[in-house]
Amino acid sequence: MFEVTRICSLQPLAVCVVLFAACGGGSGEGSSPDGGSAPPLDAAPTADAVPTGDASPPAPPPRTPPEDGDPTTYSVIVRVVDEAGAPLPDSTVALPGLTEVADERGEVVIAHRREPLSAVVAGNGRLAEPLVLGHEHDTQTVMVRLRARASGALWSMHAGGDVMFARRYYEPLGDAPPLIDPTAISTSARAVVAPVAAMFAAADLRSVNLETVVSVLPESDAHPGKRIVINSHPDTLAALDALGVDVAVLGNNHIRDYLDQGVSATLQALEAGGFEHVGALPAGAGSVQLPFVRAYDSTVVGLLSYSVLSGDPNNNALARDGESLPPDLDPADAWEYEARSWGFSGSVLSVPTTLRRAGSAWRLFRDAEDEMSESERAAAWASLSGVYPELEDGVARRGHGGAAYWTTEEAQDDIASLTRVTDALIVQVHGSFEFQTQPSPLAAEIARAAIDAGADAVLFHHPHVMQGFDWYKGKLIAYSLGNFVFDQNEITTADSGFLRLVWDGASLLQARLFPVHLGNFRPNPVADRARLHQLLTLWEQSALGAVAERDASGEVRVLLRAADADTQRGHLRLRPDGVDIVATPPASEQFELTLPAGASAAVPAAGLVRAQAGGNGVLLGRELFVWGDFEDYAADEAGTGGMQWRLDHSDAMLVIADDAGHGRGYATMARDADNESDASVFTSARVPAPVHRWFVEDGAGVGAPVDGTPSYTISLLARREGNGEPYLRMDLYPTEGLTPDAGNLGDVLLPIDIPADGAWHEVQFDLASDDLRVAGARMEAFRLNFRLRPPSSGAARFDIDDVRVLEWRPAAALGDLRGAFSQVRNPQGDARTVTLEVLPLHQRP
Known part of the structure; x- marks a missing residue:
């Protein structure tokens, strides 16, 4: 049907003129894109950065995984080694319902399995490592390195995205049974997270963005103006316990869905359950959050959480006095057009009591707010929101509680102060456009401001979909971790994952992603084709170099933008034992394909394909x-x-x-x-x-x-x-x-x-x-x-x-863009020969 020739393995930006027989030097162990051994961007891990250790006595020869000729099963050997590659006998591989002990070779044989498996690999005095196995590992030996804690500064962190336990967890789609049984909430909440619980718990510090009120408050107590409010029963916190969560991140736009009583109820429920929290303040606590601080051996770690979503933009959009009622007015918006009696008398804001719509009253308050004292601001807001309770304000200010609000100057002061008493500091921020695959310019700006102030990593939430990564001045930015336990029913909101960060004090040794898919709203680690598709899509988003921004037409679009001089795009490298997030791209590979008229073919390697063959009239396809x-x-x-x-x-x-x-x-x-x-x-x-x-x-x-x-x-x-x-x-x-x-x-x-x-x-x-x-x-x-x-x-x-x-796109229109294309088609009336340049996802040995 078609012919394919692998031409060469190229270093980035180089030009290949030799044939495959002369190829050499891919991105092997210890190499970097410029041919040297040291990674650029001194604090950004490369795919092959591992610590060194003392040599151990040689082990018996390794074994070969069993083969049974059944294509529907797989067999794999997990070999557990130390930093130098020496075997670790008596280490363990914990599988669901079974823990295997490694033999004198450091090996565990897993044979004739049909379904993917999650595992946790552990050894005495060493960091545990999560692992997912599937058919992609058939007949392979998967080497898992366990790092020793001997230095006293080694620690690991797992971070998950948006979490809630409400709505469709009780009222599922179709005829499916509810995931949370109202008569056994704790047990069924644990079952929701069971597929990923052991893997996520295998870290020293574990955090999730808890995007819900946690209370037994009735719906009548919810914020009357918010379209979407979320309230999870306190017993669902059993799921956080199953995940091993240490700290709930609360700096988000749902913590105040039930106003101040919801904030207080959530904090009380978390504290009663033994969970730390960060990013939310009750009424009367001011606007400066208390950070999460904990020592892991000799390393003191701090965590701060902020939201950029105040509610002010929604208030700004409210109808003012004199505006006509729209002919298709949604009944839920009818309150905007009600004239209510309000006035206020203060030293700065003084307006007579008269009938006003909420939009007009809000603007009177907004325009005077910056000049008010703190006490007058609180009094004015209490008066205004008493008459117009539908007005939104989800952050802690104006005399009420809520999420810690990101304002750059104050947040940078918080960060700088905390760096003086901690060794490593992670900042988590709630913001950016929902359901967009790229960060907003504001998110990129906030991340850089946090790092400039001293943050060692910045993680974002709110878009409900995964977004890519940047390395800024050697520090990791994760623009969105997506949903971790959530009930949104779109295919893109179901692709998720959790972040694994391994540190030596304040130095980030390794950043990893463990892909998860929310099937029936349960977080399931994934393998094989599903994992590959998710990784290629995310890598494309990360490497693309773009922002989601509202253009002059008012539409939010993905606009291509070049990186600044201090930024390297994040790249993904798939190794047998996991997925690394690195600062340098792999060496590219070239393939030449000859396609008859009307023929299609698979791209020979999984990776990002550069649309450089556009002149041949071919189409590039994505799944x-x-x-x-x-x-x-x-x-x-x-x-x-x-x-x-x-x-x-x-x-x-x-x-x-x-x-x-x-x-x-x-x-x-x-x-x-x-x-x-x-x-x-x-x-x-x-x-x-x-x-x-x-x-x-x-x-x-x-x-x-x-x-x-x-x-x-x-x-x-x-x-x-x-x-x-x-x-x-x-x-x-x-x-x-x-x-x-x-x-x-x-x-x-x-x-x-x-x-x-x-x-x-x-x-x-x-x-x-x-x-x-x-x-x-x-x-x-x-x-x-x-x-x-x-x-x-x-x-x-x-x-x-x-x-x-x-989905097919004409290669000629794509120029030099790289995309997660898996197919190429020749729609022309004669045969065409095309050359594809691919950045391979798989880490080459």
Whole structure:
């Protein structure tokens, strides 16, 4: 079908002119992109930075993992070694329900497993290491290095993203049972986090962004003006205990969802549960937070938490006196247009009592606030919010409690003061645009201000999706850790992970990411294809160099921006034992592909592909949905696949069997002539498919797309029996959105015409961008809904497997951008030879 030749392994920015036979020097152990051995950016770990140690006596020869010829199982050896590579006999590998002890070689054999496994590798007097194993490790020996704590300065930290236990945890989608049983809240909350609990707990310091009030307050006590309020029962804190959480980060926009009584209730619940907290202040405590400070052997660690989300922008948008009522006014917004009696008499703010809308009253207060004394400001706010309780203010100021508020001058003073009494300081900030893949310019500015003041790492929350990493002056910035335990039902909000930082005092030795996917709102460590897809997507976002910013048209767009001189983009390196976040890119590799007319081929190496072959008229494709093969990629002990799919009927089910089209998992639907409705299997969340992903600002400050017009391919394996009609219904949506069952633009029906012979057949639909318009509106997200109509007689069955959705972009439009492209297609009428330059994700030995 096509020919592929690996040409060379290139150092970044170099030009390769030699053939594969002459290749040498990739990014092996101890190398760096400039050919030297020392990493640039002195405090930013490289992929191969490991401490050294004393040599140990040689161990017996290593063994080879067993092979059984069964492609549906995998076997692996975990070899536990010290810093110098010497074996560590009697170290342990803790698997779910089982702990194995390493032999004299330091090895543990894990044989003939079907499902991914989470593990914690530990040794006496050494830092424990989390580990995820899957089919990608089949027949491999995975070496895990355990660092000795002998220096007294070694410590580790795990940080997770947004956490709550409310809403869909009690009222799930469809017919699924609730994840939290109101009669057994503690037990079921522990079960929610069970798949990731042991791994996350394997650190010295563990923090999560607890984005909820924790109380038994009734809904009537919630903030009356906030659309989204979150309240979790105190017994759900058992999940934090299962995770080993030491400190709950509270500097966020939900800590005051139930006003001051909610703040106080949350702090009391955490303290009663034995948890530290940082980033929130009760009423009367002022606006300066108490930091979290703890000593780990000889190292004193500090943590600060802030929110940049005050509520002021929402108040600024409120309707003022004299503005006309919109014809389509949402009843929930009707209060904005109510005129209420308010006035205030103070030394700075003095306004007569009269009827005013909230927007006008707010502006009177806002315009005078900076001139008021602290006492007058508190009194004025109490008066104003007493009449207009819908006004928002989620941060601690104006005489009430809330999140610690980030203002650069005050926060830098806090940071500088804390650095004088700590060895290492981590700052966590809540801000940036929700659901955007890139940080806002303000987030980038705040991170740099924190580091300039003395922070050793800065972690962000709030977007609810993962974002990339920067290294600024050698310090790590993680722009969003996404959701860790949350109930949002979008495919992008389900991709998550936790950050692992290993320190020697204040020096960051290693930064790692452990990918997690929220299947049915439970955090599951993932392996194999799901992990690979998640890592490539995140690496693309990190290496791209862009910000999410509102352009002159008012739209928030991903705008390409160059890094400043003090910044290096974060890169991901996949090693057998984990994923490193590093400051330098790997050496690139080149591949030459010859594609016949109309042919497609997989990119030969997983990585970021530079669109340098645009002149040949080819298309580059990315996977939009990675869960279509119904295989098990989650280390959740369930042993089943089908994550991110919903079955609407007892006659639709997931099957794990040897007669699958590929692997062992597939979905099946059955109908008979007595049925009146379709059976269906559909994706549980919307999958984003934006018309454009990347922009640059034009002369008027409006984002201009730089990624061309997309097209799409949907492919699957399908088989059927009987005369029931199978088809695919694509449900189209204008946004990725929060409520998958609302706002449907319409649908596109695609008949699946295959013989009713009980055999698997390949099915493919090629769609232009305009094919996904409904009444002139172009979709931005979709759900796949496979359906089987009842037969006219007898019984019918319809099975699906290996569902894939590819988005194609013209390489010519992408220029020198690097993307997470996995396919290349030649749509031309003759054969084309293209050269692909790839930054490989896998760390080469």
